[in-house]
Structures are given as C-alpha cells and as structure tokens.
Amino acid sequence: MYADAQSTAASGGGSGGSMLRRALRMHWPLLVGLLIVAIPSLITLGRQTWSTEAGAHGPIVLATGLWLLSYNKIDLIHAGRQPWWTWLPLAAALPVYAFGRAFDFLFIEVSALYLIFIIGMVQLAGISEVRRNLFALFYLAFIIPPPGWVLDTLTSPLREFVSYISVAILQPMGFPIERSGVSLTIAQYQLLVEDACAGMNSITGLTAISLFYIYLMHRASWRYALVLVALIIPVAVFVNILRVIALILLTYYYGDAVAQGFMHVTTGMVLFAFAVASIFLIDRMMQAVLARWHVKSEATA
Numbered sequence: 001m002y003a004d005a006q007s008t009a010a011s012g013g014g015s016g017g018s019m020l021r022r023a024l025r026m027h028w029p030l031l032v033g034l035l036i037v038a039i040p041s042l043i044t045l046g047r048q049t050w051s052t053e054a055g056a057h058g059p060i061v062l063a064t065g066l067w068l069l070s071y072n073k074i075d076l077i078h079a080g081r082q083p084w085w086t087w088l089p090l091a092a093a094l095p096v097y098a099f100g101r102a103f104d105f106l107f108i109e110v111s112a113l114y115l116i117f118i119i120g121m122v123q124l125a126g127i128s129e130v131r132r133n134l135f136a137l138f139y140l141a142f143i144i145p146p147p148g149w150v151l152d153t154l155t156s157p158l159r160e161f162v163s164y165i166s167v168a169i170l171q172p173m174g175f176p177i178e179r180s181g182v183s184l185t186i187a188q189y190q191l192l193v194e195d196a197c198a199g200m201n202s203i204t205g206l207t208a209i210s211l212f213y214i215y216l217m218h219r220a221s222w223r224y225a226l227v228l229v230a231l232i233i234p235v236a237v238f239v240n241i242l243r244v245i246a247l248i249l250l251t252y253y254y255g256d257a258v259a260q261g262f263m264h265v266t267t268g269m270v271l272f273a274f275a276v277a278s279i280f281l282i283d284r285m286m287q288a289v290l291a292r293w294h295v296k297s298e299a300t301a
Contacts (some may be wrong), residue, residue, distance in 0.1 A: 026133050027076065027124055035122050037097060041113045048106060049145045053268055057205030058143045064212055065140035076124050086122050089115060114144055135215055136215045142208040162237070164272045166244045175252065189251045191259075193244060203236040205272065210279045217283070224286075231282060239275040243267050 024031065042062075049055030093115040100109030118137060121130050130137065159182045167179040170186075177186040182193040210232050218225045246267050250259040 004079070013078070030120055030123055037113060037116055041099070041109055045108060045110065046145070053265070054151075054204075055145055057208050058145075060205075061140065061142045061208050061212075066216075067135055067136060068136040068139065068212070069133055074121075074125050074129050074133055078188070080126065082123055082126065084121070086127070090119050093119065106187065111142045114141060128262075132201055135219075139208065139211060139215070142204065147205075158237070159193045162241055162244055165241050165249060166193075169241075169245060170248065177246075178247065184248065186252050189256050189300045191248065191251060203233055206236045206275050206279070209233050211277055213279070213283075223291075228279065230282060232279065235275050235278050235282070240272075246271075249294045270294055 045055070045058060051236065077167040093112050097109060097112035100106070100112055116268065118130065118141075121133075121137070163179055163182050163184060167177055170177050175186060177184060183195065184191045207229075212295075213227065214225045214228050218228065247259045247264065250263055250267075
C-alpha cells in the first residue's frame with residue numbers, strides 16, 4: 001500500500017507539467033480572455049491601491065490565494081463541458097467591468113473582474129471543483145478595494161474609540177493632551193487620527209493573512225478556527241491603539257516632522273508584524289492550554 005501511494009505521488013508529480021500544458025491547450029481562449037481583462041485592472045490596483053498602506057496586503061493575498069488553489073490541486077483537465085447557463089453571469093459581468101473601467105470606479109471594476117474569474121473557474125474546473133475551493137475564492141475577494149464611503153462609515157466609530165483610549169491612557173501619566181472627536185492636541189501640536197491609524201487598514205490585512213494561516217493550520221477544527229477569527233479584530237484594535245500612542249509620543253518628544261514622516265510608515269509596518277505574530281502566539285498558547293486540559297481530563301477519567 002505504501003509503495004502504491006509512493007508511485008501514485010511520483011506519477012502525479014511527474015505529470016504535473018504535462019497536465020498544465022494540456023490544460024493550456026484545451027482552454028487557451030478562455031485563459032487569454034481572462035488575462036486581457038485582468039492585466040489592466042491589476043496594473044491599476046498596483047498604482048492606486050497596492051502602493052498605499054490601505055491596500056498593501058493586496059499582492060500578498062493574490063499570490064497566496066493563487067497558491068492555495070494550486071495547493072488544493074484544482075483539476076483543470078477533467079471538468080468536461082459545463083451547462084450553458086453557467087455562462088449567463090458573464091453577460092452582466094462584462095458590461096459592469098467595462099463601466100467600472102471607463103469611469104474609474106475601481107471597486108466596481110475589480111468586483112466584476114472577480115466575478116469573471118469565478119465564471120472562468122467554473123468553465124475550467126467545473127462547479128464541484130469551485131465548490132471545493134470556496135475558501136480560496138473567498139480569500140481572493142480581499143483584493144477588492146472597498147469604496148471610500150464604506151471605509152468612512154466603518155472607521156468613524158473606530159477612530160473615536162482609538163482616540164478616546166489613547167487619551168485616557170496618556171492623561172493620567174501627566175502628558176498635556178486633550179481630545180476633540182478624533183482631533184488630539186498635545187503641547188503645541190495637533191494630530192488627526194486618520195483611517196490608517198484607526199486600524200481599518202490593519203484589520204483588513206490582518207484578517208486576510210490570519211484567515212490564510214487559520215485555514216492551513218486548523219481547517220479540520222472549525223470551532224477552534226472561529227475562536228481565532230473572533231480574536232482578529234480585538235488584536236488589530238489593540239495594536240493600533242499602541243500605534244496612535246507611539247505617534248503621539250514621537251510628536252511630543254521629537255516634533256511633528258518625525259512622527260508624520262518616515263516613522264509614521266515604520267510604526268505601521270512594525271506593529272502590523274506584531275499583530276500577525278500575536279495571532280500566531282495566541283494560537284500556540286490556546287493549543288498548549290487545550291493540550292494540558294485534555295491531559296488532565298484523561299487523568300481524571
């Protein structure tokens with residue numbers, strides 16, 4: 001049995017290149033069509049969104065999402081011809097894509113591109129394969145940039161909360177700081193807690209990366225995975241409170257030019273890495289606690 005498994009794996013690995021070439025020969029018109037609509041949108045994403053702090057997670061999500069489809073060994077060979085009605089959503093997706101592209105509505109454009117990609121996946125691999133890879137497709141949806149009004153609506157209470165907590169921590173320590181909404185005044189400096197500092201950007205990127213990690217490590221235990229997912233937002237908010245406090249202290253001691261220059265981006269990168277590491281650490285601690293509890297329950301049984 002072990003030898004059969006080894007030979008099967010070897011034959012599958014050896015024929016991987018030929019299977020890919022066969023898939024390219026079978027479906028090249030569809031693949032070319034996907035590239036024609038995808039490449040301009042990806043270039044626009046790179047210029048407008050991925051180069052900013054708000055969308056820095058986009059290239060990571062795209063690369064790891066495509067890798068996840070490869071990791072799940074999606075079958076592009078044996079799908080067969082799909083029902084005619086599976087092409088119907090394309091009649092709506094293409095005009096919406098053209099509208100978003102023509103009028104520079106990036107959310108509409110990329111959302112339509114995402115739908116076109118799913119339609120292409122259905123034609124390439126079949127509905128059952130798409131259903132088997134629902135998480136990977138859901139994960140890839142994180143490359144869609146949310147519209148500005150959604151970010152404003154979501155970040156408004158978050159900015160208020162982060163501002164309030166930051167002032168509540170620093171005032172008892174003797175710092176001359178006051179708050180008016182999301183505007184903070186410390187000594188002669190005035191700071192505005194923006195979306196980036198409030199944590200919406202970190203929450204989006206941290207959620208995407210954490211979901212990827214949780215899926216790979218704990219997809220067999222969905223209850224445990226849900227607990228970890230529930231901890232993502234509290235961790236992101238806590239880390240961004242630390243970021244706002246760090247920027248306030250940098251402004252107070254070194255001036256506005258230092259806090260709003262290189263250190264503004266640096267604190268965001270460092271604390272984002274800290275947030276990701278925190279999720280990993282919480283996972284390890286929870287596993288250790290559950291393992292100890294399991295040992296104790298077996299000992300008392």
